[in-house]
Amino acid sequence: MIVYFREHELHSMSSHPENARRFERLGTLLQREEVHTPEPVSEELVLRVHTRRHIENLRALSEAEAWADADTYLTKHSFTTALLAAGGAVLAAELATKHGCGFALVRPPGHHAMPERAMGFCLLNNVAIACRQMLARGMKRLVVLDVDVHHGNGTQEVFYTSPEVLFISLHQHPLYPGTGMVEETGEGEGEGYTVNIPLPPGTEDAEYLEAFELALDVAEQHSPELVLVSAGYDTAVDDPLGGFMLTQRCYAEMGRRLRRFSKVAFCLEGGYSSSALAAGVESTLHGIRGLSEEYEPAGGARLEEVRRILRRYWNA
Numbered sequence: 478m479i480v481y482f483r484e485h486e487l488h489s490m491s492s493h494p495e496n497a498r499r500f501e502r503l504g505t506l507l508q509r510e511e512v513h514t515p516e517p518v519s520e521e522l523v524l525r526v527h528t529r530r531h532i533e534n535l536r537a538l539s540e541a542e543a544w545a546d547a548d549t550y551l552t553k554h555s556f557t558t559a560l561l562a563a564g565g566a567v568l569a570a571e572l573a574t575k576h577g578c579g580f581a582l583v584r585p586p587g588h589h590a591m592p593e594r595a596m597g598f599c600l601l602n603n604v605a606i607a608c609r610q611m612l613a614r615g616m617k618r619l620v621v622l623d624v625d626v627h628h629g630n631g632t633q634e635v636f637y638t639s640p641e642v643l644f645i646s647l648h649q650h651p652l653y654p655g656t657g658m659v660e661e662t663g664e665g666e667g668e669g670y671t672v673n674i675p676l677p678p679g680t681e682d683a684e685y686l687e688a689f690e691l692a693l694d695v696a697e698q699h700s701p702e703l704v705l706v707s708a709g710y711d712t713a714v715d716d717p718l719g720g721f722m723l724t725q726r727c728y729a730e731m732g733r734r735l736r737r738f739s740k741v742a743f744c745l746e747g748g749y750s751s752s753a754l755a756a757g758v759e760s761t762l763h764g765i766r767g768l769s770e771e772y773e774p775a776g777g778a779r780l781e782e783v784r785r786i787l788r789r790y791w792n793a
């Protein structure tokens with residue numbers, strides 16, 4: 478159940494790491510899988526996550542082919558491409574609701590996009606928009622599991638005061654954007670519903686999978702009706718931007734362990750090695766379909782501090 482649209486190519490800049498060549502190895506997968514094409518999201522839905530000023534700003538920047546910040550370019554077609562990418566996340570969530578799994582292979586990515594501005598290659602927060610759509614349809618408990626190597630600061634910001642969406646992020650620290658400390662746990666009614674698990678540069682499969690297991694244990698306690706995975710593959714050992722050392726076996730194992738949830742929607746975030754990205758998506762699908770062997774590498778992470786803070790809210 479892949480969601481893909483070819484017009485992503487219209488948002489591209491060859492000198493920038495987030496360009497259309499990221500998808501150049503996806504051909505075989507797209508030929509083999511059932512591929513669904515998204516519709517652009519409505520402005521009304523975008524407004525449940527972003528300000529009107531941000532939407533108007535994006536439209537103007539796109540028209541001018543200008544940069545939103547030092548990292549984030551726009552082309553003439555970027556605004557419409559962003560609406561399609563967000564529509565892709567919504568469609569993946571709908572497919573997961575109906576069939577158990579959906580995977581939005583879309584770009585530009587979304588998890589750094591803040592309510593009022595674009596940031597870090599992201600224009601609209603695709604996964605947050607999909608959450609808002611599912612909540613509007615009557616779901617009450619969602620989990621966003623962000624496994625991109627960077628902290629999903631935009632998604633965290635959108636749901637920081639909300640108990641409906643439990644946001645859990647595993648990410649490298651220190652690294653861009655610098656947020657995602659374990660002490661950031663949410664506010665007001667949302668206190669406890671933000672979970673950050675920062676991990677050091679050089680993190681390998683064993684340490685990562687221990688942290689991932691902790692994340693799944695916490696996610697399960699929220700009894701989510703749907704788990705949305707912000708799936709970044711910039712955690713791969715050969716990714717040019719991230720400092721983690723994850724292998725393809727780790728991605729398959731993450732997919733396999735996600736089988737404990739009945740409905741899982743994946744939305745692509747980062748991943749800047751086109752070969753690791755394509756292989757990573759294949760491994761994830763292999764795992765979630767129950768086709769991979771159990772993988773438990775020796776070793777582990779030092780998560781005492783994370784567990785100590787999480788225990789205020791969860792069994793951890």
Ligand SMILES: [Zn+2]
Nearest residue numbers: 625627711747
């Ligand atoms: Zn990333």
